[in-house]
Every structure is written in structure tokens, then in C-alpha cells.
Amino acid sequence: MQNGDVTLVIGAYSVAKDALTDILPHFQKEWKEKTGQTIRFQQSYEASGTQARAIAGGFEADVTLLAMEGDIGKLVKAGLVSKDWKQKPNKGMITRSIVVLGTREGNPLGIQDFTDLTNPGVKVLYPNPKTSGGAQWDINAIYGAGLKMSELRVIRTLLPRRIFSSKYIAT
Structure with missing residues (x-):
């Protein structure tokens, strides 16, 4: 050097x-x-x-x-x-990220947003939030989508509860 x-x-x-x-x-x-x-x-x-x-x-x-x-x-x-x-001025953040929904080729179940993840027959695959920072961001995004649904707490927490229910797959 x-x-x-x-x-x-x-x-x-x-x-x-x-x-x-x-x-x-x-x-x-x-x-x-x-x-x-x-x-x-x-x-x-x-x-x-x-x-x-x-x-x-x-x-x-x-x-x-x-x-x-x-x-x-x-x-x-x-x-x-x-x-x-x-x-500090940027509050420790240098970027802003989004969560993307990936589907099977051709999107056969017509997934458009987080609410579609609660439809019958839809299975959600996401990383383990105990070991993955990305999985924690996924949870935040789903919770945020629930917040946009209603000002009533019982309704805005319904989306995350339904997505994370036992019928969905977490790896």
C-alpha cells in the first residue's frame, strides 16, 4: 500500500x-x-x-x-x-427500506397487499424473527399495514394476528 x-x-x-x-x-x-x-x-x-x-x-x-x-x-x-x-441529524438511519411481497410465478393467488395474506389457501413463508433482522422488519411492516386499517386497536391488530396464526409457515 x-x-x-x-x-x-x-x-x-x-x-x-x-x-x-x-x-x-x-x-x-x-x-x-x-x-x-x-x-x-x-x-x-x-x-x-x-x-x-x-x-x-x-x-x-x-x-x-x-x-x-x-x-x-x-x-x-x-x-x-x-x-x-x-x-444525530439522520437519527442513525442512512436508508429507508421496504418489504416486498414475493409470490409464486404468475401470482396464482392474486396477492396484491398484506390483507391478501389472510385469504384461504395462502401460506406465508418468512425468516425466523429470533435470528433475522429482516424478519423483524417484516413483522413491523405487517403491523404497520394493520395500523392503516383502523384506529380501533382490536381491528388494527387483527391483520398481524391472522397472518401469524398457526396456519402460516414460519422458518
């Missing part, structure tokens, strides 16, 4: 890998043009909780991207992130 060149270690949750694979080469090019420095990345991708535990335990990441607030809390507890991280 030439004098002044930079290596950054990235420890991120696994879903970020595809995006960073596209973004980092552009960043490298722009950084080189602006500073004259070559920047290299050492990358580690794991489940968000696994990555947070690794960093809290001594993995020296310069940059981290984590899926869940609780995982950032592990880094706060370890003294690696400021307690006021959510008070």
Missing part, C-alpha cells in the same frame, strides 16, 4: 452485501479523484446480531451497518457507539 492509502474494515449485516458490492467501487473511484488516495475495503458480512457481537467482542470494524436497533445497543454497551446516536 502506498503512503497515505487507506484500508477500511466493514462489518455489516448480510443483506447489505449486494448494495455495497455496487456502491463501494464508485466510492473508491470518487475518493481517489478527490483525495488522490487509494481506498481499499476489507469486508465481513454476517447476520446483524452476529456482526454486532463480533464487533463488541473485539472485531475492529471501521464501519458497520446493522439491521436492528438492539444490535446497535450492544455496541453502545461496549462503549463503541455514543449513547446519543439516535439524536
Whole structure:
């Protein structure tokens, strides 16, 4: 490595890998043009909780991207992130995400929105929320869709209860 060149270690949750694979080469090019420095990345991708535990335990990441607030809390507890991280201008978020409904080819059951997931014959497959940050976002999206249905608590919680009932598949 030439004098002044930079290596950054990235420890991120696994879903970020595809995006960073596209973004980092552009960043490298722009950084080189602006500073004259070559920047290299050492990358580690794991489940968000696994990555947070690794960093809290001594993995020296310069940059981290984590899926869940609780995982950032592990880094706060370890003294690696400021307690006021959510008070910053972007409130700790660099992106906004959406949950996408995937169907079998041709969408034979005509799924258009979350309410369709409660129709007879529809089975929902989603990751285990105990181990997947993405699954926790799925739960939040379903709950949010329920909130839009009514101001009455009993109605707005009906959608999540029906989707997560025992007739649906969770893996």
C-alpha cells in the first residue's frame, strides 16, 4: 500500500452485501479523484446480531451497518457507539427500506397487499424473527399495514394476528 492509502474494515449485516458490492467501487473511484488516495475495503458480512457481537467482542470494524436497533445497543454497551446516536441529524438511519411481497410465478393467488395474506389457501413463508433482522422488519411492516386499517386497536391488530396464526409457515 502506498503512503497515505487507506484500508477500511466493514462489518455489516448480510443483506447489505449486494448494495455495497455496487456502491463501494464508485466510492473508491470518487475518493481517489478527490483525495488522490487509494481506498481499499476489507469486508465481513454476517447476520446483524452476529456482526454486532463480533464487533463488541473485539472485531475492529471501521464501519458497520446493522439491521436492528438492539444490535446497535450492544455496541453502545461496549462503549463503541455514543449513547446519543439516535439524536444525530439522520437519527442513525442512512436508508429507508421496504418489504416486498414475493409470490409464486404468475401470482396464482392474486396477492396484491398484506390483507391478501389472510385469504384461504395462502401460506406465508418468512425468516425466523429470533435470528433475522429482516424478519423483524417484516413483522413491523405487517403491523404497520394493520395500523392503516383502523384506529380501533382490536381491528388494527387483527391483520398481524391472522397472518401469524398457526396456519402460516414460519422458518
